[in-house]
Amino acid sequence: MPVSLAERLRELIRRDGPITFHDWMRAALYDPSGGYYQRSDLERWGREGDYRTSPERSELFAATFARYFAKLYDDLQRPEAWTIVECGAGDGRFAAGVLRALAGRFPRVFTATRYLVYDSSFDALRRARQNLIEFRERVEFRTDCEMLSASEGIYFSNELLDAFPVHRVVQDSEGLSELYVSVDHSGSFVWFSGPLSTRRLSEFVRHYSIQLAPGQIIEINLAIDDWLVEVAARLEKGFLITVDYGAEAVELYDPLRRPQGTLRAFSRHAFVDDLLAEPGEYDITSTVNWTQVKSAGEQLRFRVVDFTSQDKFLLNAGLLEEMGSILEGLETVAEKLSLTTSAREMILPGGMASSFQVLVQKREQ
Numbered sequence: 231m232p233v234s235l236a237e238r239l240r241e242l243i244r245r246d247g248p249i250t251f252h253d254w255m256r257a258a259l260y261d262p263s264g265g266y267y268q269r270s271d272l273e274r275w276g277r278e279g280d281y282r283t284s285p286e287r288s289e290l291f292a293a294t295f296a297r298y299f300a301k302l303y304d305d306l307q308r309p310e311a312w313t314i315v316e317c318g319a320g321d322g323r324f325a326a327g328v329l330r331a332l333a334g335r336f337p338r339v340f341t342a343t344r345y346l347v348y349d350s351s352f353d354a355l356r357r358a359r360q361n362l363i364e365f366r367e368r369v370e371f372r373t374d375c376e377m378l379s380a381s382e383g384i385y386f387s388n389e390l391l392d393a394f395p396v397h398r399v400v401q402d403s404e405g406l407s408e409l410y411v412s413v414d415h416s417g418s419f420v421w422f423s424g425p426l427s428t429r430r431l432s433e434f435v436r437h438y439s440i441q442l443a444p445g446q447i448i449e450i451n452l453a454i455d456d457w458l459v460e461v462a463a464r465l466e467k468g469f470l471i472t473v474d475y476g477a478e479a480v481e482l483y484d485p486l487r488r489p490q491g492t493l494r495a496f497s498r499h500a501f502v503d504d505l506l507a508e509p510g511e512y513d514i515t516s517t518v519n520w521t522q523v524k525s526a527g528e529q530l531r532f533r534v535v536d537f538t539s540q541d542k543f544l545l546n547a548g549l550l551e552e553m554g555s556i557l558e559g560l561e562t563v564a565e566k567l568s569l570t571t572s573a574r575e576m577i578l579p580g581g582m583a584s585s586f587q588v589l590v591q592k593r594e595q
Contacts (some may be wrong), residue, residue: 235264235510240413248410248422256395258509260350266510267393270353288572290553291544292327295471298547299328299384300336302469306382311342312468313380318390319347322358329365335555340368346380348372381466388473391523392515394453397431398491401442406432409447411506419506428452438521443485449493449516455526462530462593470532470591473540476518492517523589532591540586541577549577 239257243249259266303312316325325347332340345368349355355371362369398409400423408431412422426432434450435442442448461470481487495505497512505514524534536543553573560566576583 232263235261236419236508238264239411239419239509240417243411243413248412248424250397250427251409251411251421252395252397252427254411254419254506254509255514258514259393259395261510264510266513267351268353269510270356288569288576289327289556290549290569290573290576292324293331293552293556294544294547294549295324295386296328296331296336297552300332300339301547302384303336303339303342306468308338309342309382311344311382313344313346313383315346315348315380315383315385315465317348317385317387318393319349319358320354322347322354322361324388325358325369326361326365329362329368331552343368344383345369346372380464380468383465383468384471385461385465385469386471386473389475391451391454391457391472391474391518392476393513394451394457396449396451396453396493396516397427398447398449398493399426399431399435399442400447401444403444406435406442419509421506438479438483438519438525440479440483442483443489446485446489447491448483448488449491451516451519451522454519454522458523458526458530458532462532465593467594468592469535470527470589470593472523472589472591473586474518475586476520476523479519479521482517482519482521520587520589524591527591530593532593534589535592536588536590538588539584540588541579541583543588544576544583549573 235257239249239254257265260268262268299314303309306312314328319325325345329340329343329345332343345365347355347358347362347369348371349358350373352373355373359371400407400409402423406426407423408426410422410424411419414420430452431450434440434452440448476482482492493505493514493516495502495512495514502512505512520537524537527534538546550573553569556569557566560569578584
């Protein structure tokens, strides 16, 4: 019988001592055999899963982005060939929706498009291959980011950055410490405070002028900087589009608003009380630092061209026009009601979409 991820982590800690929460979170989400995103026995998406994302709530999300991608294609002077890279593509529903919309509404863009579907999960890519079988001539699948090159085109991600493993830093009486994970006498995972595991953490705090209150905990997502460097090395000219939920640094690290940081875990659409209890069993996320994404991007020649809430972005990108086009092709009242209901969810003030943001950055040679 295979040894569980939790037991393997316990043995690692008992043998080598406490591990950083960053390393614990990376294993909990991405361990090849037991990580949450790698497991094939979990239903992660939809009503029966742990979370729902915009692409699988409505075809309007992908159709509206396809319309926006066509606009960016024109902005790039209509190249004969370009590449759309989707990072963290999950089960491929967004890719299928985009390609279907491009084929039906923007055939010239569709003809020029090569679509790369990237996900670190082999299970996700297995599902994506099934959902994208009609576009097999135009889609390529990757689990290795080294293979993701786009001399001209778009890098797109939706709810990717919030799932990067983070370091947790706390302000104590002696300065900054890092939170590690240890094991108590009963075998339960517990928090443990220790020295910073890398100088990059203290450099990050200085760079963004973060002033922590005594006892305050924050998450630091160094993987965002590393990811942006990788994208810059592979995208010569085009756009980086990031959809996620986040905040500017001044709000994110406010000790009155978020004294314990933003780390949270979800299971069956509900918060998990003890996110250390069962590694590999649930989704773990933290809020994205948009100040960091924009600042690090600027250092890599990514210029911000748009940054707004997801609901406003979708409206500006033509969601209502796309809804009208799709409605014309629907036959039943039930189908039309489903579409209009999903549209309301994405644009009504206070809805799910208003808590997400869209950042569009342009990279020029």
